[in-house]
Amino acid sequence: MGTVRARPASRDEGARLGFRLTLPAQVLVLFISAFPLLMQLYISVTDWSPLSGLGWWNAWSLWNSFANYTDLAADARFWSALKRTAIVMIVCVPAEFLLGLALATLFADDFPGKRIFYSILLMPMMVVPAVAGYMFFMLFQSGGPVNDILSSLTGSPVTIAWLSDPTLALIAVMVADIWQWTPLMFLILLAGLVGVPEDQIKAATLLGANPWQRFVTIVLPKMKTIIIIALAIRVIENFKIFDTLYIMTGGGPGVATETISVYIYKVTTQDLIWGYVAAIALAILIVLSIVAVFAMKRMARAGQVPA
Amino acid sequence: MSAIHLQNLVKKFGDFTALKTMDLAIADGEFMALLGPSGCGKSTTMNMIAGMEEPTGGRILFGERNMAGVPMGRRGVGFVFQNYAIFTHMTVRQNLAYGPRMRGAAKAEIDRRVGAIAEMLQLTPLLDRKADRLSVNILQRVAIGRSAIMEPAIFLLDEPLSNVDAAFRAVMRTELKQLQRQFRQTMVYVTHDQLEAMTMADRIAVMDHGVLQQVGTPLEVYNDPANVFVARFIGAPGMNLLKGRPAESDRGLVVDLGPLGVTPPLPGELAAALRGARGDVLYGFRPEQASLVQDGQGLAMQVSFVERIGARTIVHLGQGEAAVKTVFDNDVGLAIGDIAVVAPAAPSVRIFDAATGLAIKAEV
Helix, strand or coil, X not given: CCCCCCHHHHHHHHHHHHHHHHHHHHHHHHHHHHHHHHHHHHHCCECCCHHHCCCHHHHHHHEECEHHHHHHHHCHHHHHXXXXXXXXXXXXXXXXXXXXXXHHHHHHCCCCCHHHHHHHHHHHHHCCHHHHHHHHXXXXXXXXXXXXXXXXXXXXXXXXXXXXXXXXXHHHHHHHHHHHHHHHHHHHHHHHHHCCCHHHHHHHHHCCCCHHHHHHHHHHHXXXXXXXXXXXXXXXXXXXXXXXXXXXXXXXXXXCCCCHHHHHHHHHHHHCCHHHHHHHHHHHHHHHHHHHHHHHHHHHHHHCCCC | CCCEEEEEEEEEECCEEEEEEEEEEECCCCEEEEECCCCCCHHHHHHHHHCXXXXXXXXXXXXXXXXXXXXXXXXXXXXXCCCCCCCCCCEHHHHHHHHHHHCCCCHHHHHHHHHHHHHHCCCHHHCCCECCCCCHHHHHHHHHHHHHCCCCCEEEEECCCCCCCHHHHHHHHHHHHHHHHHHCCEEEEEECCHHHHXXXXXXXXXXXXXXEEEEECHHHHHHCCCEHHHHHHCCCCCCEEEEEEEEEECCEEEEECHHHCECCCCCHHHHHHHHCCCCCEEEEECHHHEEECCCCCCEEEEEEXXXXXXXXXXXXXXXXXXXXXXXXXXXXXXXXXXXXXXEECHHXXXXXXXXXXXXECCCC
16 A cells, blocks of 8 residues: 555454455355354254254244253253363374374484384374274273283283273274374374474583473473364364264263264254254353363464474 | 683494594684685584584583483573574563573572673663563674583584674674673684684684684684685685795795796795695785885786775786786776786785795794
8 A cells, every 4th residue: 555644544444354355255254154153052942853844943932942952051961071072182183292292202313214113104094084983892892802912912802892991992992093183193293203393402412401401391391282273183183083983882882872962963964953953062062162262362472482 | 711622523323424534622711713615615614513413423522511312401501593593482581581490490490690791781671671682792692601500511503694784793703702801701703704804803714625724813714824815715805825936036036927027026935835846836916915015116017907895905906817906095096997016015025936825834
């Protein structure tokens, strides 16, 4: 803009022009994100179900005030699914992070066969989760390879019914998740690790820092942003854990491995009370949004310190 | 403080030899510049002194102590990196305190030492600033302070001024030299910029293709280059070298430059040294040490180009093999196409063996 004008005025002008230019895109985004959200909110305060014979827009006639939300607060199955999801997350995400970080540290240096190992290591991530689920379903059969290996290690036949025992089934599901998603952690963290300036590490070495001190004082702070990104991605993804788990256990035995997604799936497809489903989904969205906002804030703060 | 001895030092990377036998003694408290074009082995030498790379052969001694197998964190070496390698996620204070903190010094001790070093480097008001937004001269001081706080016997500086713009470089050079006077440490300074080496160093080690060419004070290297490489490399522009053959004349020994004619007679001692020599020689003189003389008393050459650089004027004379550059005052009245008759000041003339490239020294 070549006109000479007072700064605030031209900035106003610029803002208005920018608004007009981005308006079509804004409308589109609003339609994609705000519309379903509002629709969900609307249905969540009704008893609407696809079998009710009404279009969703007519759901107002099934208004049940906030019964879905009060039901949700008292729904023991919901809370135990939430707790189970949290347990899976608390075990899997740190395990994936630590394994990924260890592998990334290993792969930051050169060693023979690095490229081959690198490809092998990334493979689990490429496997379709449903297929991974089927693989682990087979592995953990009582006559399956996991028991075979344990048998040959202990020298006596092992016939653990992994997927029929409530605790062992949960462990099996977590093993599958860690197997599949450690590579993603590894990949992201390796990118971060390679980005740590080499000469700063050398400088620290010359100043007498041992490898552990260098890792804690230089490498980790430099990787802070990328670690937060990796953790946020995995926390959010892990919260939604479904396909692998569903194929391995179907949420069973009983409800022993029923996570939030599995629970929602069952309520949606078996109970068909969609008003209630909308309420659950909205509650979860709020929880995940809080996690995301927290992570973004930390990232913004870390971002003030460019590496 | 500590002297450094490099003995038969060799470094190979696979088939590539970065350094072919280097012998160099650096005195305690000396400021030694390793000067040479890129790929000459100067940085490799420095990295081996710091312990970042293991020599393929030879020894490095600090004082009497052999450094073989001593890891880089334990050599007592301060290192200033080309880009300073400041820990940008820390404050200036944390940067300075890093070494003592890693060695497990007590908090009060760290504070005292950081305070003292900050005072010396005038960093006190900046101690709590984040180190990611500091100007380059502050970064240099932080980098030096961070190493100096460890009281290293030896300071190594790897082209610290190469990322600095030309105007600021002069300021930084002065500052660096003053800091060295303060600390009195042995300093090894790697650079490809001869101006930095000339202005700061006590002695300069000129290197090329992994071979040490000459070691001497800045003036020794400038005045008495040991060989053709040093003669051409040092000085801006470098020494003029003209191929010719010694010849007797009625005025004494001269060099017959073929089509350019003969040079003015060589000074007595140089003539004496040259009389025994056979074969072609290179007749060398500094561009700054030639003057315009009357016809018949010097080399008559056509002006091919005139570069006015402000205080001085560089005049290019002749063509191809027989081209020379001369530096005159800025009001020199020469234009392209003129014939200039130049004569080098007799004491500044140097003669090199054309076959070996080595200087033929006057017997004194």
